[in-house]
Amino acid sequence: MPSQNDTRKACIIGFPVRHSRSPLIHEYWLDLYGIKGSYERAEVRAGDFPGFMDHFAALGFAGGNVTLPHKQAAFKRCLQTTETAARLKAVNTLWFESGKLCGDNTDAAGFLAALDQDAPGWDDVRAQAVVLGAGGAARAIAYALQLRGAARIWLVNRTRARADALAADLGPPIEAADDSALPRLLSQASLLVNTTSLGMLGQPRLHLGLDPLPEKAAVCDIVYVPLETELIKAAKARALRAVPGIGMLLHQAVPGFERWFGVRPSVTKELRSIIQADIPAAV
Ligand code: ATR
Numbered sequence: 001m002p003s004q005n006d007t008r009k010a011c012i013i014g015f016p017v018r019h020s021r022s023p024l025i026h027e028y029w030l031d032l033y034g035i036k037g038s039y040e041r042a043e044v045r046a047g048d049f050p051g052f053m054d055h056f057a058a059l060g061f062a063g064g065n066v067t068l069p070h071k072q073a074a075f076k077r078c079l080q081t082t083e084t085a086a087r088l089k090a091v092n093t094l095w096f097e098s099g100k101l102c103g104d105n106t107d108a109a110g111f112l113a114a115l116d117q118d119a120p121g122w123d124d125v126r127a128q129a130v131v132l133g134a135g136g137a138a139r140a141i142a143y144a145l146q147l148r149g150a151a152r153i154w155l156v157n158r159t160r161a162r163a164d165a166l167a168a169d170l171g172p173p174i175e176a177a178d179d180s181a182l183p184r185l186l187s188q189a190s191l192l193v194n195t196t197s198l199g200m201l202g203q204p205r206l207h208l209g210l211d212p213l214p215e216k217a218a219v220c221d222i223v224y225v226p227l228e229t230e231l232i233k234a235a236k237a238r239a240l241r242a243v244p245g246i247g248m249l250l251h252q253a254v255p256g257f258e259r260w261f262g263v264r265p266s267v268t269k270e271l272r273s274i275i276q277a278d279i280p281a282a283v
Contacts, residue, residue, distance in 0.1 A: 008035075009060055010260045011042040013052065013074075014067035018043070021275050022065055025253045028274055029265040037261055049073050056094075056101075062260040063095030065253075071105075071136065078103035087170070088140055092252070095259040104259075107137065108144035110252025111222070115191075117251070117267070119218040119241040122191060126151040130185050132206075133195035134162035134176075137222055141195055142166065142174050154185050158196075186212040193220045199229040201280060210234050217241070224249050226280050246275060 012022040018041070026039035042064070044052045049070050056064075066074040071090035075081065078091055082104040085091045091103030115122050127150040131142055134157035145153050153174040157163040163176035177185060186192065192213060198206035200223045208231065210219070219235035224245030235242040250267045258264040 006036070008037045008062040008260055009040065010037070010062055010256070011040045011064040012067060013042045013044050013049070013064050013070055015043055015045045015069065017041045017067065020067065021249065021278060022253060024275060024278060025250065025271065026257055028271050029257050029263075030261065032268075033261070033263050033265065035261050035263065044070070046070070046073075050077075053077055053101075057096065057099070063093070063256065064260075065256055066092050066094060074103060075105075077101060084108055084143070087143055088136075090136055090139075093256040093259065095256070104255060105140060106252040106255045107140035107248070108147070109255065110248045110250075111141050111144050111220075112148060113251035113254070113267075114247030115218065115220060115243055118243040118247050119220075122218045122241065123148055123150070125190065127190050128152040128188055129191040129193060130154050130156060130182070130189045131193045131195060132156055132198075132208075134159065134166045135195065137195040139166055139170070141193055141222070142170055145191075146170060146174060150191075152188075154181075154189075156182060156185070182208070183212045186210070187214070189213060189217055191218050191220065193222070194229075194231055195222050197223070199223050199231055201225045206231055208234075210238055210240070213238070213240060215240070218243060221245050222248055224279060227276055228281060246272065246279070250275065 012020050023039050030037050046069050074091040079100045080102045085103050085105040088105045093104045093106050095102050129145050129150050134155050142153050154177045155163040156177050167174045167176045197203045218241040220243035221229045221231045222245045223229050232242045232244050
């Protein structure tokens with residue numbers, strides 16, 4: 001744990017990072033807990049990542065977050081990782097232990113914490129989940145659901161081969177399914193998660209009818225720009241439990257702050273309001 005007199009600094013490394021809300025989140029916590037520290041943006045292009053990391057410790061960073069396009073490169077660079085990062089082959093949180101670069105992937109835990117907060121009891125009965133997408137975010141979420149003991153996890157993706165590869169890599173109960181099976185799968189689902197970029201500001205719409213979902217189902221969208229996506233609106237219109245993407249954004253930040261600044265921070269209502277105020281409410 002850092003001493004009271006330390007001024008520690010961390011950053012978000014990625015490209016682009018101009019619109020990242022991470023500085024706002026960590027600056028709120030630094031202020032809330034009266035910690036002397038800073039959290040900055042490090043705009044680093046893909047080719048510049050190795051050079052930046054060569055000087056990371058010398059620049060005085062206690063660690064940082066990693067976002068696109070560096071999560072896999074960061075994983076390869078770590079001398080030690082958590083088991084989650086090893087399964088996901090991607091790192092979004094870096095810190096040092098005895099001078100060694102260590103990495104974790106907090107997306108999985110962040111996703112589960114958001115579900116627990118916004119849809120408590122969602123896994124009282126073993127979940128049957130439909131996950132849309134098969135990219136990096138789908139990987140973290142399918143793994144998280146697998147860890148929590150979901151009974152079935154169906155991956156539905158535009159490119160079926162990617163869903164097949166992900167299911168084969170992570171193993172049962174994850175399986176790939178076709179678009180055409182969606183109405184049937186939704187009718188058996190207790191959870192629907194969108195991990196694609198569909199519905200995000202500037203991206204195409206997600207066309208999906210929620211009618212087949214049982215009334216106790218929860219619906220989660222990891223898209224948080226806009227705050228309330230059409231999927232979340234449609235879930236609310238059906239009185240289903242809705243979990244917007246802002247929860248995962250906030251919760252995935254918790255472990256990094258604790259590693260760098262020595263306090264496990266809370267995702268308070270005030271923090272949520274501050275970040276919400278910074279994001280467009282609707283497209
Ligand atoms: P991330 O790491 O954020 O998950 P990614 O690896 O690029 O990003 O994955 C993006 C996901 O959104 C993929 O599942 C992608 O589908 P493909 O595997 O077929 O590319 C999905 N996606 C993006 N744009 C899409 C679109 N217009 N229609 C359907 N799916 C789309």
